[in-house]
Amino acid sequence: MTPETTAASAGLAVCHACDLVSRLGRDVHAAHCPRCGASVHLRKPGSIARSWALLITAAVLYVPANVLPIMHTGSLFGAQSDTILSGIVYLWHAGSWDLAVIVFVASIVVPLAKLIALAFLLVSVQRRSTWQPMQRAKLYRAVEFVGKWSMLDVYVVALLATLVHFQSLATITAGTGAVAFGAVVVTTMFAAMAFDPRLIWDPVSEARARRA
Amino acid sequence: MPESPGLPDVPEAVAEPPRRHSLPLVWLLPVIAIAVGGWLAVRAILEHGPTITITFRSAEGLEAGKTKIRFKEVEIGTVTAITLSSDRTGVVVTADIAKSAENLIVEDTRFWVVRPRITGGGISGIGTLLSGAYIGMDDGDSTTARRSFIGLEAPPVLTAGLPGSEYKLRADSLGSITFGTPVYFRRLEVGEVIAYDLDEDGSGFNVRVFVNAPYDRFVRRNTRFWQASGIDVALSASGLQVNTESFSAMLLGGIAFGTPPDAAPPQPADAGTPFTLFDTRAAAFKREDTVEQRYVAVFRESVRGLEVGAPVDFRGIIIGEVSAIEVDFSPGRKEVVMAVELRVFPRRLRRLAREAKEKDAETTETDIHTQIDRMVAAGFRAQLRTGNLITGQLYVALDFFPKAAKAQVDWNKSPPELPTISGGLQELQTTLTSIATKLDKIPYDKISDDLRQSLQSLDRMLGGVDTLVRRLDAELTPEVKATLAEARRTIASAERTLAADSPMQQETREALREIARAAASLRALTDLLERQPGALIRGKTEEALP
Numbered sequence: 001m002t003p004e005t006t007a008a009s010a011g012l013a014v015c016h017a018c019d020l021v022s023r024l025g026r027d028v029h030a031a032h033c034p035r036c037g038a039s040v041h042l043r044k045p046g047s048i049a050r051s052w053a054l055l056i057t058a059a060v061l062y063v064p065a066n067v068l069p070i071m072h073t074g075s076l077f078g079a080q081s082d083t084i085l086s087g088i089v090y091l092w093h094a095g096s097w098d099l100a101v102i103v104f105v106a107s108i109v110v111p112l113a114k115l116i117a118l119a120f121l122l123v124s125v126q127r128r129s130t131w132q133p134m135q136r137a138k139l140y141r142a143v144e145f146v147g148k149w150s151m152l153d154v155y156v157v158a159l160l161a162t163l164v165h166f167q168s169l170a171t172i173t174a175g176t177g178a179v180a181f182g183a184v185v186v187t188t189m190f191a192a193m194a195f196d197p198r199l200i201w202d203p204v205s206e207a208r209a210r211r212a
Numbered sequence: 213m214p215e216s217p218g219l220p221d222v223p224e225a226v227a228e229p230p231r232r233h234s235l236p237l238v239w240l241l242p243v244i245a246i247a248v249g250g251w252l253a254v255r256a257i258l259e260h261g262p263t264i265t266i267t268f269r270s271a272e273g274l275e276a277g278k279t280k281i282r283f284k285e286v287e288i289g290t291v292t293a294i295t296l297s298s299d300r301t302g303v304v305v306t307a308d309i310a311k312s313a314e315n316l317i318v319e320d321t322r323f324w325v326v327r328p329r330i331t332g333g334g335i336s337g338i339g340t341l342l343s344g345a346y347i348g349m350d351d352g353d354s355t356t357a358r359r360s361f362i363g364l365e366a367p368p369v370l371t372a373g374l375p376g377s378e379y380k381l382r383a384d385s386l387g388s389i390t391f392g393t394p395v396y397f398r399r400l401e402v403g404e405v406i407a408y409d410l411d412e413d414g415s416g417f418n419v420r421v422f423v424n425a426p427y428d429r430f431v432r433r434n435t436r437f438w439q440a441s442g443i444d445v446a447l448s449a450s451g452l453q454v455n456t457e458s459f460s461a462m463l464l465g466g467i468a469f470g471t472p473p474d475a476a477p478p479q480p481a482d483a484g485t486p487f488t489l490f491d492t493r494a495a496a497f498k499r500e501d502t503v504e505q506r507y508v509a510v511f512r513e514s515v516r517g518l519e520v521g522a523p524v525d526f527r528g529i530i531i532g533e534v535s536a537i538e539v540d541f542s543p544g545r546k547e548v549v550m551a552v553e554l555r556v557f558p559r560r561l562r563r564l565a566r567e568a569k570e571k572d573a574e575t576t577e578t579d580i581h582t583q584i585d586r587m588v589a590a591g592f593r594a595q596l597r598t599g600n601l602i603t604g605q606l607y608v609a610l611d612f613f614p615k616a617a618k619a620q621v622d623w624n625k626s627p628p629e630l631p632t633i634s635g636g637l638q639e640l641q642t643t644l645t646s647i648a649t650k651l652d653k654i655p656y657d658k659i660s661d662d663l664r665q666s667l668q669s670l671d672r673m674l675g676g677v678d679t680l681v682r683r684l685d686a687e688l689t690p691e692v693k694a695t696l697a698e699a700r701r702t703i704a705s706a707e708r709t710l711a712a713d714s715p716m717q718q719e720t721r722e723a724l725r726e727i728a729r730a731a732a733s734l735r736a737l738t739d740l741l742e743r744q745p746g747a748l749i750r751g752k753t754e755e756a757l758p
Contacts, residue, residue: 013225022225031225040225046236056242060249068252080278176252187241194238 004205008198013040047196048122054191055118061184062111068177071157075170083177084108084153106152107181114150114188117143121195128203140197147189154182261289261311266323266347268363271303273327273345281307281323283349288313291347305347305363317359320352324364336367366391375425376403377483379437381467383417384491387439388465395421396440396468402427405467419489421467429480432471436496437489441465472497505580506627507554509594509608510540513634515550518596518606524554525597526610532556534608553627554594554608581623591616593633 007013013024013031017038024031024042032039069081082090084107091100117139124136157178164172268274271294281289289309297304309317326348328337340346348367383389386408395403403423410417423431441462445454467489481487490496515537524532536553558580584592591614599607610630619631634642709716740747 012222021222023222024225025227030228032228034223034226039228046238049236050238053236053238053242057245060242060245064249064252183245 004208006201006205008042008202009205009209013042015040043198043202044194044196047194047199048126050194051118051122051191054187054194055115055122058111058184058187058191059115061180061187062115065111065177065181065184066108068180069175070153070177070181071160072173072175073170074172081175084181103153106150110146110150111181111184111188114143114146114192118188118191118195121200125195125199128206130203130207133200133204136200137197140192140195140200144192147185147192150185150188151182154178154185259311261309261314262317262357262359263292263306263308264289264317264359264361266305266307266361266363267297267302268305268325269302269365271305273325273340274303274305274347275344279305279344279346281309281347281349282326283313283316283351288316288349307347314357316349316351317357318352319354319356319358321354321358321361322350322352322364322368323361324348324367326367329367374422376423377425377428377431378406378420378422379431379481380484380486381419381421381437381489382486383419383439383489386417386419387491388441389417389419389439389467390465393464394466395423396466397423397427397430397470399468400427402430419467428483430471431469431481431485433478433481433485435469435471435481435487437467437469437487438493438496439465439489439491440468440493468493470496505556505558506535507556507594507630508625508627509552509554509630509632511550511552511594511596511632511634512547513550513596515552515596515606517598517604518552518608522599522605522607524556524608524610531558531610552594552608554630581621584621587612588619588621588631590614592631593619594630595633 007021011024012021014021015033015036015038018033018036020033020035022031022034022040024040030039030041030045066084069083069086071082071087073080073082084103088100088104088108091097091103121136121140121143124131157172157174160172161174164170273279274291274294276291276294279291280287281291287310289307291305291307293306295304295306296302324347325345326337326340327345328341329335347363350368389405389408391405391407393405394401395405403421405419406422407420408417421437441464445452469487470493518534518537520534520537522534523530524534532555534552535555538551538553540549540551591612592610593613593616595609595611595613596606597609599605613633616631616633621628621630708714711717740752744750744752
């Protein structure tokens, strides 16, 4: 088995700003591009720590996002506050089980799945696991892809809150839950961005090099 | 460092001195998140108030998770569950109350369901038509907390803490009074009926009214309450007077109160003071008479139009009323008479009253007796008079009739009999009857016979005149006609004679001309003779000519 050649194994780093490839010393942790001066690195510095921090933030915020009301509806027929779950229950009871499933998946399952997936990736990377690197890479791509679609609820609330403003007739305002939910989605996206997928492969190539 | 074979010209990156890694700032984020989340959680736990249960007869309009509990229209809780009570006689509503309202939920707190409600006093709960029912609440004064309640079926009329006073009214009939019937003071709505119930023995109603705070001080000890429903129309010498409280009182009824103006304003009545609820304002302001005397007046005329309660009037002052009208058919009397019983309040006669005040009761009675004896001797009599010509209502008038026949009051009878005099309309009737009798006596037959004879002779006379005229017509007219024709002929010939071209005129003219010529020749002769007087003898000479 021939050892794989990676930019890191070759001691090369590319500048993300000007695309210049430069040589990086083995024990050099921080350096900057000789051409444009932007910082260059082999792996995102502090990737795991930052990712963990954002992930924990998201996990903490996930609780108020589901417990607090995301929308206050005030109308002639009375005022009402809805949480995500109560909205789903309402949709389910109203007969729109398809919509209920969509909202449930988009607003509860997906953020939770993202949290779990990212946590799993981080743990596996920290343990320098060599288990199923391909599947984990796919999982990471899935997490990154799905991130932008999780804002569905927030979009709906934001749209309604801006459109429905008939003073005493009907008013919709965003609740604290919406803020928390938006924060969950954003922080998980940042956590996914902070995570360096190359770290998945590092132990694999090391193991390969050791075997070779 | 291994060399990359295909990349010989790769420049070296500029190494930076290693930075001392403190805790990355990004760890602030989870700390903040935990802090905010924790604070929210703590606040939620702190704000979580008590859970209460309220039992209602029906859960109509109530919905778990949606129905609110409101106090003074402020949301203080939400219904979380509705279940049937264990004995299935009602529903048990479980509700979460806000922490801030915890101290409102005490022993005597009341709950009721607010639904749209239309009552005499107005319409309430309109908002619930759209928003659905909610549970209204009224806090209590107690300090003991309570968590299980029995809801009211109707909203309480009064909410606690409303300043004002409550009074008890005693009414014979309820009229149009119901819960929430307004109470008026000088046409201002100042309170309402909060409860009424029938007496134990069913003899009347106890009505409880509540008068709001600034106005309850106008309820004094001698204040009168009366039913203000309907319209009170009075026709007096000053014109037509219509008294109503307000339009809504006219339609829906109401209670009004007022204080008689004559008395000095006494102490305000204490809350809970019982009052009588009169039927009308007039009844309410009627004087309360303590001293009352009964008399009977016997009339021989019809008492049609006289009613029980009709006034007894002394020169315009009402001093009593008719209390009974009976037909006295007793064999002791020779005729059927009408016995009218009168209740007279002698205190209304100031002088008597003043005397009565000075002496004790027994003396007073004798005093009144002597007084009345003296008055009767002076012609004091009772008389029936017409109070209203249109309806024919009668009243009993007491007055002095100096010409009346002598009479006396027998004080041993009970009630004593007041002498009467046929009066008013009755007198008029008598006069009319006597006029009619006189008219009756006139010998209409004889008068008509005479009249007929006169007419007959007149007829005959007129016949004579007629013959005379006819004869004149027949005999005199032709004569007159002939005379007139003669006259006309005479005038015509005279006319002809005098006409300008008539022969007589021409002849006359010629004759006159001849005369003129004769006169001229005469003048010439005269001249000649003057100059030649001898010419007459010698004839004329030439030189004589001028």
